Amino acid sequence: MxxxxxxxxxxxxRRRIVEALKGGELAVNDLVARVDIQQSGVSxxxxxxxxxxxxxxxxxxxxxxxxxxxEPFQELDAWVTGYRGLWEARLDxxxxxxxxxxxxxxANPKPEEEPP
Amino acid sequence: MxxxxxxxxxxxxRRRIVEALKGGELAVNDLVARVDIQQSGVSxxxxxxxxxxxxxxxxxxxxxxxxxxxEPFQELDAWVTGYRGLWEARLDxxxxxxxxxxxxxxANPKPEEEPP
DNA sequence: TATGTATATACACGTCCATGAATGTTGACG
DNA sequence: CGTCAACATTCATGGACGTGTATATACATA
Numbered sequence: 577m578x579x580x581x582x583x584x585x586x587x588x589x590r591r592r593i594v595e596a597l598k599g600g601e602l603a604v605n606d607l608v609a610r611v612d613i614q615q616s617g618v619s620x621x622x623x624x625x626x627x628x629x630x631x632x633x634x635x636x637x638x639x640x641x642x643x644x645x646x647e648p649f650q651e652l653d654a655w656v657t658g659y660r661g662l663w664e665a666r667l668d669x670x671x672x673x674x675x676x677x678x679x680x681x682x683a684n685p686k687p688e689e690e691p692p
Numbered sequence: 693m694x695x696x697x698x699x700x701x702x703x704x705x706r707r708r709i710v711e712a713l714k715g716g717e718l719a720v721n722d723l724v725a726r727v728d729i730q731q732s733g734v735s736x737x738x739x740x741x742x743x744x745x746x747x748x749x750x751x752x753x754x755x756x757x758x759x760x761x762x763e764p765f766q767e768l769d770a771w772v773t774g775y776r777g778l779w780e781a782r783l784d785x786x787x788x789x790x791x792x793x794x795x796x797x798x799a800n801p802k803p804e805e806e807p808p
Numbered sequence: 809t810a811t812g813t814a815t816a817t818a819c820a821c822g823t824c825c826a827t828g829a830a831t832g833t834t835g836a837c838g
Numbered sequence: 839c840g841t842c843a844a845c846a847t848t849c850a851t852g853g854a855c856g857t858g859t860a861t862a863t864a865c866a867t868a
Binding site: 587589613614616617620621635637638639 | 825826827828829830834835836
């Protein structure tokens with residue numbers, strides 16, 4: 577977790593891996609199929625992503641299933657929050673009303689399922 | 693604007709410049725005083741930030757006043773929004789209530805001033 | 809016009825890093 | 839135990855990039 581979030585996300589291949597994992601956990605070979613680099617490269621990128629806290633691993637037989645972890649994204653969200661004033665302050669009243677409704681929708685995208 | 697947002701933000705010196713500009717527009721020499729690299733380096737970083745859409749320039753005599761632009765931050769915000777489900781979906785009902793109140797506060801930090 | 813200040817650009821250098829090829833390791837299964 | 843499959847690791851290499859030094863450009867002022 578000592579590696580920088582932005583530096584980790586700077587590589588386009590790493591972002592493609594992260595976006596592929598948005599749909600749920602995937603094995604290394606599945607990722608190799610979606611990112612057009614060698615398997616060794618994917619493994620190294622996954623190591624970097626893991627060290628930065630972006631992914632976690634789960635062994636299942638010989639396969640290693642990688643999935644996303646929320647922490648670095650929260651960190652990124654907190655960082656960009658410090659700059660929201662750049663555009664939110666410029667919204668007029670009508671725009672602010674729209675914005676509030678958009679946020680309400682985002683906080684409640686669909687009726688949430690029951691916790692287990 | 694053809695340069696990648698993450699790649700632009702990957703450099704720590706560039707982030708220090710951006711954070712220094714959060715307080716408002718600054719001349720190049722002011723930035724040199726806050727970032728411990730040479731003036732030529734600051735100018736080159738500002739060029740990169742400008743090409744990526746992060747900053748804009750305004751000439752005043754021989755000085756060039758740089759200030760932030762909202763677009764790349766909005767782009768970053770939109771990107772991380774695609775991953776908010778990673779932690780928001782895991783909140784239980786109590787946490788969700790807290791989260792909604794936090795968002796309401798953020799959408800309405802204080803009574804907004806009148807537009808000019 | 810001459811001089812100083814503010815900023816941008818050119819050039820060279822060293823370092824970091826993403827990639828491919830090859831090899832190592834571990835688990836499954838006959 | 840031998841073989842195959844899935845994945846990690848090592849090594850070498852080419853390219854990108856941040857930095858400093860030096861130089862160029864533009865503006866202000868005497």
